[in-house]
Amino acid sequence: MWFTEHYQNDIKFSIEVQEHIYSEKSNYQQIDFYKNKTFGTFFTLDGFMMVTQKDEFIYHDMISHVPMAVNPNIKNVLIIGGGDGGTAREILRYKSISSVDMVEIDERVVRLCQKFLPQTASSLDDDFRLKIYFEDGLKFVQNSSSEQYDLILVDSTDPIGPGEGLFTYEFYNNCNRILTKEGILINQHESPYYEQDAYEMKRSHSKIKKTFPIAKVYQFHMPTYASGHWLFGFASKKYDPIKDLKSNLWNNLNLQTKYYNTDLHIGAFMLPTYVKQQLESNY
Amino acid sequence: MWFTEHYQNDIKFSIEVQEHIYSEKSNYQQIDFYKNKTFGTFFTLDGFMMVTQKDEFIYHDMISHVPMAVNPNIKNVLIIGGGDGGTAREILRYKSISSVDMVEIDERVVRLCQKFLPQTASSLDDDFRLKIYFEDGLKFVQNSSSEQYDLILVDSTDPIGPGEGLFTYEFYNNCNRILTKEGILINQHESPYYEQDAYEMKRSHSKIKKTFPIAKVYQFHMPTYASGHWLFGFASKKYDPIKDLKSNLWNNLNLQTKYYNTDLHIGAFMLPTYVKQQLESNY
DSSP states (O other): EEEEEEEEEEEEEHHHHHHEEEEEEEOOOEEEEEETTTTEEEEETEEEEEEEEHHHHHHHHHHHHHHHOTTTOOEEEEEEEEETTTHHHTEEEEEEEEEEEEEEEOHHHHHHHHHOOHHHGGOOOTTEEEEESSSHHHHHHHHHHHTEEEEEEEEESSSSGGGGGGGGGHHHHHHHHHHEEEEEEEEEEOOOHHHHHHHHHHHHHHHHHHOOOOEEEEEEEEETSGGEEEEEEEEEEOOOOTTTTTHHHHTTOOOSSSSOOHHHHHHHHHOOOHHHHHHHSSS | OOEEEETTTEEEEEESSSEEEEEOOOOOOOEEEEEEEEEEEEETTTTEEEEEEHHHHHHHHHHHHHHHHTTTTTTTEEEEEEETTTTHHHTTTTTTTTTTEEOOSOOHHHHHHHHHHHHGGGGGGSTEEEEEEEEOOHHHTTTSSSSOEEEEEEOOOOOOOOGGGSSSSHHHHHHHHHHHEEEEEEEOOOOOOSSHHHHHHHHHHHHHHHHSSEEEEEEEEEEESGGOOOOOEEEESOTTTTTTOOOHHHHHHHOOSSOOHHHHHHTTOOOOHHHHHHHSOOO
């Protein structure tokens, strides 16, 4: 038995299933946990790969450490999505962090990851700095008071299904409003390679660059996402992700990371020409 | 009908075949050409993906322009492998190049690419600077006189089958001997992600760093190779790929490229921590 994800109608990636651990249709989406020899435990939402034990460190390193190395004074963090807990796990490694609000629309994702994927979800159990809200992220930012977060991490699914509202002007405007003057927004920014992903990438970037004075994009190698070429957006009111990188400060923290390092940080913003052109195009 | 490549026994990537254009068993390997809607024409050797119309620009940009931007005085080039013609095509865009010797063990690859894949192979038709030798690359470098090439590009298959000799000390030592004092060697350097690829990556790097005073590795996003995370090696007698990069000179050439640019050049050498550790490990 194989789990298969279609990257296009005519392109597919398949993983042999040793065990279909669990399957449930929640109020929001179809949730499945599987086990595979190479990738370990992995889970999917509506048939799309979310997290594998083998390569989750790549995604979670890149969403978390890039902004933390630019502004080491970040104290209050909002995570939108991220129900598997990997993003919270990395952020909570910083002793300087005072509070993390995590807003996950689907409580079942959190509960099931706590049960089947402790590698990422054990961080959600017992840190007094973390509060989890089982709410719609779009509504949460609407109802949040202004200038209260130093960092927002949008660890979302694709803009189809429950993640759709997190790719709208309304959402980005509210993020801007509730971020402090030194605030940074990181968002899951799709991929430049396959047509539908590239379309969403351009659409998202077009909106973010109209909302924030600084809007950059950075890349990483994510083998279990379509094409393996995936992006995060870095938007901010003040900080440039390269000019304001505090390499020495970050390295002095002595955090052990498997993917991220401060040289890679710089390299990740150096994009292929065709990706730069896609992002510069008026959309 | 689908073309399927197994990345591991339990991981596979599949491409729907609109047309199986051609199939032949040459003296060296099984050669197949296919057509797919997303990737266009692509060809495989012994069932492994070599080139697709959609993403060949990535591989050929990165093997060619990185060394040319470090040493713009390169005149005499040796390409080992590269039967599809994409590497020769990019190198021959430089007017400063005087001669390119291309050594492809399997004439049938060249002839069939000329017929079915003109996007890469048309460069092999009529440039007076290019000579093609249908010989074993390992023997060719053994029999070449010393210090005659400024650049060697090893555009090879994996170290299984006909490509095997191109991953040996004997081969690297001969490359070193036939390169000028300013010589650069670029080689197809496998991938850090799946176990067998990572094993070959470490083995290859271990040998090259014992052969050349400067031995670095750089990465690129290649969606149709296993994991999408692929590497080239940059070995040289004199030039550091970052310190000696001539960005202004290269940009003044006004070559249009879809993947390569001189910022990306720098970024490509910034490797994830786990890849750096694999490469540093004594092997």
